Amino acid sequence: MSQNNNKKEYKQGIACAILCAVLWGFLPIYWKALEPIDPLLILMYRIVQAGVFAFLLALYFYKWEGIIKPLKEKGILRNFFLAGVLISFNWGIYIWAISNDFVIQTSIGYYIEPLFVCIFGILLFKEKLDKFKLTAFLLACGGVAVILIYYREVPVVALTLAISFASYSAIKKKFKLDAVLALLYETMLLIPIALAVVLYFELTGRGAAAHAEPIQWGLLMLAGIFTGTPLMLFAMAANRISLITLGITEYISPSITLLIGIFLFKEPFETIQLITFGVIWIGLVIFTLGEIKESRSRIGEQE
Numbered sequence: 001m002s003q004n005n006n007k008k009e010y011k012q013g014i015a016c017a018i019l020c021a022v023l024w025g026f027l028p029i030y031w032k033a034l035e036p037i038d039p040l041l042i043l044m045y046r047i048v049q050a051g052v053f054a055f056l057l058a059l060y061f062y063k064w065e066g067i068i069k070p071l072k073e074k075g076i077l078r079n080f081f082l083a084g085v086l087i088s089f090n091w092g093i094y095i096w097a098i099s100n101d102f103v104i105q106t107s108i109g110y111y112i113e114p115l116f117v118c119i120f121g122i123l124l125f126k127e128k129l130d131k132f133k134l135t136a137f138l139l140a141c142g143g144v145a146v147i148l149i150y151y152r153e154v155p156v157v158a159l160t161l162a163i164s165f166a167s168y169s170a171i172k173k174k175f176k177l178d179a180v181l182a183l184l185y186e187t188m189l190l191i192p193i194a195l196a197v198v199l200y201f202e203l204t205g206r207g208a209a210a211h212a213e214p215i216q217w218g219l220l221m222l223a224g225i226f227t228g229t230p231l232m233l234f235a236m237a238a239n240r241i242s243l244i245t246l247g248i249t250e251y252i253s254p255s256i257t258l259l260i261g262i263f264l265f266k267e268p269f270e271t272i273q274l275i276t277f278g279v280i281w282i283g284l285v286i287f288t289l290g291e292i293k294e295s296r297s298r299i300g301e302q303e
Contacts, residue, residue: 013240017249020233025256031098034216037208039096041201047194049224051187057180076175084186086168097157103261107254109161111280112140116166124170132290139283143276150272179235
């Protein structure tokens with residue numbers, strides 16, 4: 001019976017992980033559909049709605065006591081405020097990039113982001129650097145170098161997305177909370193600022209009321225759900241499958257985004273970009289093999 005339950009949990013975890021990655025991968029279509037609403041205004045609406053959505057879910061699942069109790073832990077508000085600033089910055093860059101036809105660059109950013117997380121783990125938490133991680137990171141750097149040399153410009157969007165999300169992950173490492181509570185704490189201190197910006201935009205005639213079609217208003221009101229649902233699925237998956245498996249499924253998201261950028265939004269995709277992705281993909285394969293090997297060795301040690 002126990003084995004059957006484990007199999008059921010694993011299947012549920014895989015389903016949640018894949019659905020989460022697919023939703024994240026298709027999000028560029030949603031953000032693109034909100035044009036010509038200002039990306040900054042979209043971000044502010046997203047912060048407010050994500051906070052409200054998280055609060056309602058937290059109230060349902062944890063009640064007031066469950067919401068208040070973690071806040072008594074020393075330093076949690078400061079850390080989650082900083083995490084909220086970083087993830088909001090990451091969201092803002094992402095939404096701006098989609099609106100300004102940098103969809104392919106966003107996929108580069110989220111491909112190399114796990115490698116930056118590893119580097120932050122080594123620098124900040126004294127985690128070990130093995131040959132797999134080093135090779136993968138050097139190949140990712142090689143992919144970025146290809147763009148730098150060919151176009152003579154730094155892929156700012158990709159690097160900003162990768163580094164900001166890696167920094168966010170490093171800050172959150174200290175406090176491991178359910179995704180719903182984490183989202184609530186990350187947004188609640190930013191909501192007053194976001195509301196002020198929304199009111200300024202709307203009252204000065206630069207907001208959604210002046211520029212959005214009725215269908216876009218409806219879409220904009222769903223920003224909180226589109227933010228919270230993948231995070232909940234991610235949390236459910238993390239509790240049911242290994243982090244290695246979860247990490248591998250995360251590559252589904254930038255792959256979908258890349259295809260959307262090329263085939264739906266018709267962004268230029270040159271041979272040099274294909275070479276860049278090829279170098280990064282090789283690095284990701286090496287990185288994944290290293291993670292699988294490390295996971296197996298840990299299981300062996302436990303046995």
